[in-house]
Amino acid sequence: RSLFDEPLGIAVQGLSPRQQVTLRASLRDEAGELFEAHARYQAAEDGELDVARCPALPGGSFSGLEPMGLLWALQPRKAFWRLVKKDVQTPFLLRLEVLEGHGDDSGRLLAQAQHERAFLRDGVRRVPVRDGRIRATLFLPPGNGPFPGVIDLYGAGGGLPEYRACLLANYGFAVLALAFYGYEDLPKEMKEINLEYFEEAVNYMLQHNQVKGPGIGLLGFSKGGDLCISMASFLKGITATAVINGSVANVGAVVRYKDVTIPPLGVNPKRIKVSKSGIGDIIDALNNPLEGADRQSFIPLEKAECRFLFIVGQDDHNWKSEFFATEGSKRLQAHGKEKPEIICYPGAGHYIEPPFFPMCAASMHLLVGMPVIWGGEPKAHCEAQIDAWQQIQAFFHRHLKG
Numbered sequence: 001r002s003l004f005d006e007p008l009g010i011a012v013q014g015l016s017p018r019q020q021v022t023l024r025a026s027l028r029d030e031a032g033e034l035f036e037a038h039a040r041y042q043a044a045e046d047g048e049l050d051v052a053r054c055p056a057l058p059g060g061s062f063s064g065l066e067p068m069g070l071l072w073a074l075q076p077r078k079a080f081w082r083l084v085k086k087d088v089q090t091p092f093l094l095r096l097e098v099l100e101g102h103g104d105d106s107g108r109l110l111a112q113a114q115h116e117r118a119f120l121r122d123g124v125r126r127v128p129v130r131d132g133r134i135r136a137t138l139f140l141p142p143g144n145g146p147f148p149g150v151i152d153l154y155g156a157g158g159g160l161p162e163y164r165a166c167l168l169a170n171y172g173f174a175v176l177a178l179a180f181y182g183y184e185d186l187p188k189e190m191k192e193i194n195l196e197y198f199e200e201a202v203n204y205m206l207q208h209n210q211v212k213g214p215g216i217g218l219l220g221f222s223k224g225g226d227l228c229i230s231m232a233s234f235l236k237g238i239t240a241t242a243v244i245n246g247s248v249a250n251v252g253a254v255v256r257y258k259d260v261t262i263p264p265l266g267v268n269p270k271r272i273k274v275s276k277s278g279i280g281d282i283i284d285a286l287n288n289p290l291e292g293a294d295r296q297s298f299i300p301l302e303k304a305e306c307r308f309l310f311i312v313g314q315d316d317h318n319w320k321s322e323f324f325a326t327e328g329s330k331r332l333q334a335h336g337k338e339k340p341e342i343i344c345y346p347g348a349g350h351y352i353e354p355p356f357f358p359m360c361a362a363s364m365h366l367l368v369g370m371p372v373i374w375g376g377e378p379k380a381h382c383e384a385q386i387d388a389w390q391q392i393q394a395f396f397h398r399h400l401k402g
């Protein structure tokens with residue numbers, strides 16, 4: 001049993017010297033969809049095979065020395081499907097098989113093992129939160145704290161993805177996974193965003209006896225990223241904001257706070273490129289927030305009293321994340337604010353998730369209404385996920401120590 005975001009050691013013993021075998025990894029998600037990866041190996045003289053020391057040979061899901069290849073190369077049988085964990089209280093069951101030979105059809109099964117990839121570290125508490133309008137789940141590390149607090153926001157798609165919040169809580173943070181539409185009695189669609197809802201969540205955390213003040217952190221991905229920037233710009237009590245492939249312009253729905261209204265950035269569907277197989281590329285769909293009326297959508301992040309970290313996948317095809325981070329940095333500095341940290345990852349796409357989530361190349365975009373490519377190259381994307389996870393934790397530890 002190990003945590004999903006921890007590296008794994010995989011070794012086989014008792015093979016014949018230099019025996020050729022194929023290792024296959026597989027898991028079924030909660031919808032029963034199968035994810036698989038396989039690689040071809042040759043045992044050492046002593047009949048041992050340790051994937052941390054033995055390179056995978058060509059012809060499998062990956063090749064070369066890839067200790068975690070069997071995990072980051074997992075791919076779904078079902079097209080446009082992404083690995084998500086809906087119930088963080090149960091592990092994924094990873095199945096490992098050793099098959100004879102390198103044939104394309106599976107050789108004789110020589111050995112197999114099952115390994116649990118869990119999300120909740122022992123002692124981490126999962127607390128559903130239905131406080132006022134807030135629909136969320138709070139994850140608390142073991143002990144009495146108080147702990148540095150973070151609010152975790154995903155993007156367009158609705159629901160309440162808890163898995164990143166839960167994995168972050170394993171490292172000593174009190175993390176609130178917050179839903180904001182398409183969940184229980186929250187608005188069904190993302191039509192209008194009122195920051196007062198998010199203000200309730202910030203105050204809930206600041207008043208919580210196990211959350212250490214004076215300020216909390218925000219972690220936002222994609223649409224959740226620009227929401228975090230709007231929160232940081234207008235709400236009090238936010239000390240650190242980490243944005244993963246977010247936008248510095250408000251996107252997708254109007255944002256309101258008291259007498260302030262930020263219109264969504266304009267979109268030109270004609271700039272959506274659709275492949276012959278009907279997969280969209282929306283990287284150019286949004287207008288430029290530096291031009292004309294679209295300047296109203298640029299979030300006034302210079303009003304924020306927090307430090308910023310921008311995590312950027314340089315092959316992001318959802319939108320121009322690096323451009324957004326750079327323009328956000330220019331705007332902050334033009335107003336005499338601290339330069340934000342910007343960390344760019346070549347070859348990483350839009351869905352930068354916690355470590356060892358396999359890269360999703362394309363899936364249904366619930367705002368666009370068609371499957372879109374997200375960008376990224378699996379190995380580079382995996383390396384980006386591992387580094388970004390460390391950077392995000394270090395950023396919050398640095399700025400939330402109270």
Ligand SMILES: CCCCCCCCCCCCCCCC(=O)SCCNC(=O)CCNC(=O)[C@H](O)C(C)(C)COP(=O)(O)OP(=O)(O)OC[C@H]1O[C@@H](n2cnc3c(N)ncnc32)[C@H](O)[C@@H]1OP(=O)(O)O
Binds near residue numbers: 080224282
């Ligand atoms: C043409 C004119 C356009 C004009 C307009 C253009 C706009 C062009 C500008 C860009 C504008 C971008 C602005 C937003 C930028 C982001 O935010 S990109 C999206 C980033 N994604 C996220 O942050 C993830 C958000 N959350 C989620 O995806 C959901 O919480 C989860 C994790 C899928 C679960 O939600 P849930 O409601 O419990 O899921 P569920 O009800 O089972 O499924 C809902 C739908 O999600 C999808 N889904 C569910 N599970 C999965 C899965 N494992 N794998 C894949 N899909 C899944 C399915 O489509 C499903 O629909 P059905 O097939 O059931 O009909």
